[in-house]
Amino acid sequence: MELIERDCPDTVRRHLSAEEAAAVRRFCGEGQQVRPEDVRLVEAVLEEMHDGRHVRLWLECDCVSAAGGRPRLTARVREDGPRHFVRMHQYGEHHCALASFRQTPEPENAGPEDGCARRGQHNPLRPVADALDYLDNLNEGAARPGGSTGSEGGVSERGRRLPRLRRILHTLLEDADFARLHVDALNENSRSWERLEAYAAGQALSPRLCLSQMLYFRPWTPLNEKMMEIDALPWPERKVRSALLLFVADEIRAGVAIKKTSMGECVVRPEKGIRAGGRDQRLTQPPYWVLSVVDRDRDGNARFREAFAQHAYSFARPVPLDSRYERVTLKLLFGVMAWVKKHGVEVTLWKPLFDREVRQTDGPSLWCRPDFELTFRSVTAVGVAARLHRVVIETMGADDPDYLERKSRTQEIMKRRGILIEHCVADDADQKERDDAFFRRVAAKILHLAGVL
Numbered sequence: 001m002e003l004i005e006r007d008c009p010d011t012v013r014r015h016l017s018a019e020e021a022a023a024v025r026r027f028c029g030e031g032q033q034v035r036p037e038d039v040r041l042v043e044a045v046l047e048e049m050h051d052g053r054h055v056r057l058w059l060e061c062d063c064v065s066a067a068g069g070r071p072r073l074t075a076r077v078r079e080d081g082p083r084h085f086v087r088m089h090q091y092g093e094h095h096c097a098l099a100s101f102r103q104t105p106e107p108e109n110a111g112p113e114d115g116c117a118r119r120g121q122h123n124p125l126r127p128v129a130d131a132l133d134y135l136d137n138l139n140e141g142a143a144r145p146g147g148s149t150g151s152e153g154g155v156s157e158r159g160r161r162l163p164r165l166r167r168i169l170h171t172l173l174e175d176a177d178f179a180r181l182h183v184d185a186l187n188e189n190s191r192s193w194e195r196l197e198a199y200a201a202g203q204a205l206s207p208r209l210c211l212s213q214m215l216y217f218r219p220w221t222p223l224n225e226k227m228m229e230i231d232a233l234p235w236p237e238r239k240v241r242s243a244l245l246l247f248v249a250d251e252i253r254a255g256v257a258i259k260k261t262s263m264g265e266c267v268v269r270p271e272k273g274i275r276a277g278g279r280d281q282r283l284t285q286p287p288y289w290v291l292s293v294v295d296r297d298r299d300g301n302a303r304f305r306e307a308f309a310q311h312a313y314s315f316a317r318p319v320p321l322d323s324r325y326e327r328v329t330l331k332l333l334f335g336v337m338a339w340v341k342k343h344g345v346e347v348t349l350w351k352p353l354f355d356r357e358v359r360q361t362d363g364p365s366l367w368c369r370p371d372f373e374l375t376f377r378s379v380t381a382v383g384v385a386a387r388l389h390r391v392v393i394e395t396m397g398a399d400d401p402d403y404l405e406r407k408s409r410t411q412e413i414m415k416r417r418g419i420l421i422e423h424c425v426a427d428d429a430d431q432k433e434r435d436d437a438f439f440r441r442v443a444a445k446i447l448h449l450a451g452v453l
C-alpha cells in the first residue's frame with residue numbers, strides 16, 4: 001500500500017510498512033480480528049492523510065496490480081469523532097480484506113443489551129459510513145421484516161430501531177453541510193440545491209456510478225424518465241436499482257409531500273407513506289426536508305416507494321430540526337449570533353444529527369445528542385491562542401412526557417460537553433418573556449466566556 005498525494009496522485013509519498021498495511025486490513029476488513037497494536041498504527045496513518053482540516057494524502061491499495069485500477073481510501077473527520085477511512089468507489093474494488101469494508105471494528109463484548117445498560121453508553125447513532133449503503137441489497141426486503149427498518153437503521157437511545165431512511169437523510173444533510181452554520185452565512189443567500197449537487201458530484205458508489213446519478217433534487221422530474229435513466233446505468237452487483245429524491249417540501253398532507261412551483265403543485269405520493277423524524281409527528285409546520293426512495297414495484301412500474309420527512313428551519317436556511325419548538329429556539333439563536341458578532345465574537349451553530357461523544361478518563365465514552373451547540377473562540381490579543389468554547393442548547397417543548405424524561409437523563413452528559421442552557425417553549429402568553437430571558441442569557445454567557453464582558 002502506498003500513500004499518494006491527493007493533489008498529485010502520481011506522486012508516491014511513501015510505502016506503508018508490512019505491519020501498517022496488515023493493521024489497516026485488519027482494522028477495516030469486515031470479520032477481521034484487530035490486534036491491540038493495530039489501533040495506534042491506523043491512527044498514525046490517518047493523521048498523515050488528514051491534518052485535521054484537509055485531506056493531504058490518499059491510501060492506494062496494491063491488491064490490484066493494474067496501474068490506474070487500484071482502489072483508494074481517503075480519510076475523513078466529522079465534527080465529532082475520530083478520523084476514519086472512507087472508500088473511494090470510483091477507483092475500483094479491492095481484492096483484499098478491504099473488499100468487505102467497515103469503518104471501524106465492532107467494540108468487543110458490546111452487544112445491544114450491554115449498550116443500553118447504562119444511560120449514555122448505548123451504541124451511538126452514527127452516519128452511514130459508505131455511500132454504497134444508500135442502496136438496498138437485493139432480496140433484503142424479504143429478510144427484513146418491516147422493510148425500511150433493517151439492521152442498518154441504527155438503534156435509538158431506548159433501543160428502538162430507527163428508520164434507515166432517516167439515517168441516510170441525516171448523513172446527506174450533515175455531509176453536505178446543512179447541520180452547521182457560521183454567523184457569516186446568515187447574510188448569504190443560501191442555494192441549498194447547488195450545495196447538494198456539488199456534494200453528490202464528489203461521491204461515488206462504484207467505479208462507474210456517481211451519487212449524482214442516483215440522487216436528484218427536482219420532484220417534478222417524471223418518475224418513468226428517472227427510472228429509465230437508472231435502468232441504463234452500470235449498477236453495483238447485489239443492489240436494487242433505485243434513485244433517491246431529496247427536496248424541501250412546502251407542505252405535507254395526507255401522506256403526500258407537495259412542492260409548489262410556478263406550474264402548480266408538484267405531488268410526491270409514496271406508496272408506503274411518509275415517516276416523520278423528531279417528536280412532531282403531525283407535520284403541520286412546513287417546510288420539511290423530504291427524502292424519498294424511487295424504484296419499480298413488482299409489476300415494473302416506477303413509483304415513490306417510501307419517504308422520510310424532517311422539519312427544516314426555512315427555505316433559505318433549511319437547517320434540519322426535530323420539532324416546531326426547535327424552530328422558535330433557532331430563530332432566537334440566529335439573533336444572538338448576529339448580536340454577539342457586533343462585539344467581535346463569531347459563533348458557529350451546530351445541529352447535531354448524530355450522537356456526540358463525551359470522553360471520560362476513567363471509563364468508556366458517553367453519548368448524547370443535544371438540540372443545538374454553539375462554538376466560538378475567546379477574543380484575545382494577537383498571537384495568543386484563542387480557547388474554543390461550547391454552549392449546549394436544549395429546547396424544552398412541553399409536549400411529550402416520554403421525551404422530557406429522556407432529556408433529563410442525558411442532561412448530566414450534556415453538561416460535560418459544554419455550558420447547558422435550556423429554552424422552554426410552550427404555546428402560552430408568557431412565551432415572549434421566556435424568549436427575551438433566553439436571548440439575554442445566551443448572549444451574556446457567550447460574551448462572558450469569550451472574555452468580552
Ligand SMILES: [Zn+2]
Nearest residue numbers: 061063094096
Ligand atoms: Zn485492497
